[in-house]
């Protein structure tokens with residue numbers, strides 16, 4: 444229904460019910476474990492019977508995200524729950540999965556702790572490549588831009604090569620969001636993401652989702668969710684849907700702030716390895732410019748030591764020390780403190796929606 448509109452219009456209207464006089468634009472959360480059943484025909488008579496598989500508030504959110512991603516969506520309690528659902532509903536003992544070596548670290552931990560013990564062969568490739576042959580691979584998981592290093596890969600080319608070899612492709616779209624790129628349009632079979640980050644953007648909830656155009660994959664993911672119960676609660680589903688309406692505005696400011704911040708950081712001789720895929724001399728610039736409709740608000744760089752990161756964050760008045768990213772407030776995270784394989788002074792900075800001039804003044808002062 445909203446496909447022909449621009450991003451702002453699509454975000455505001457995504458997943459809303461038809462107007463009904465006397466009803467709110469976005470109906471409030473429906474809280475129910477069991478619902479009333481028809482005393483004679485039982486669950487067949489109504490769409491909602493029990494809260495784990497059925498919730499109308501969650502379906503509204505799924506309709507909204509599905510419209511933005513261009514597929515059928517299932518919401519999960521967290522991004523990690525959604526990624527686990529994709530991996531576990533596709534992979535079987537003896538299968539091979541290819542994961543990003545530089546992607547979200549908990550996915551690698553899960554692969555090492557659980558997938559390998561279930562008899563799944565796990566191989567890794569760096570997001571920027573080179574990629575091995577996909578022969579014999581059952582599932583290729585891409586993450587682009589990769590978190591936290593911000594390398595970007597060519598989803599269309601890699602999906603074509605994977606399909607040629609008989610592999611399925613899932614793309615972690617957390618950092619880009621569906622307004623940055625639509626992996627299903629680029630040829631991926633599944634788009635999966637954390638909604639905890641820029642999608643909902645207020646640093647107040649955890650959420651995940653997977654979306655696909657394949658009825659078979661959707662069925663397997665839905666069954667996995669019903670069997671394992673990794674659903675978001677009704678209030679979180681409602682809050683996420685409410686937050687989606689401002690996604691276009693939030694991303695526009697975050698991206699503009701990141702452009703200004705990346706340029707300012709690159710101009711400083713005391714900051715190393717500034718990465719932002721929108722900088723013309725960034726290694727990811729060319730593929731990001733072709734593939735992405737907008738560049739996210741996350742910038743990464745190296746301050747050389749943990750001690751200097753500590754001094755920078757202590758001096759700053761606007762940059763909160765915090766993990767996660769994509770929120771309204773500018774935050775910075777020294778990734779090595781979480782065990783991520785990054786240098787000790789490596790920082791992932793997530794630009795919020797503050798005024799760019801204030802952010803630049805604070806950033807330059809606190810770095811100096």
Ligand SMILES: *Cc1c(COP(=O)(O)O)cnc(C)c1O
Nearest residue numbers: 521522523547590617637639650
């Ligand atoms: C945060 C994140 C996840 C995990 O999401 P949670 O909502 O924290 O479970 C997965 N992938 C990427 C790229 C992330 O940044």
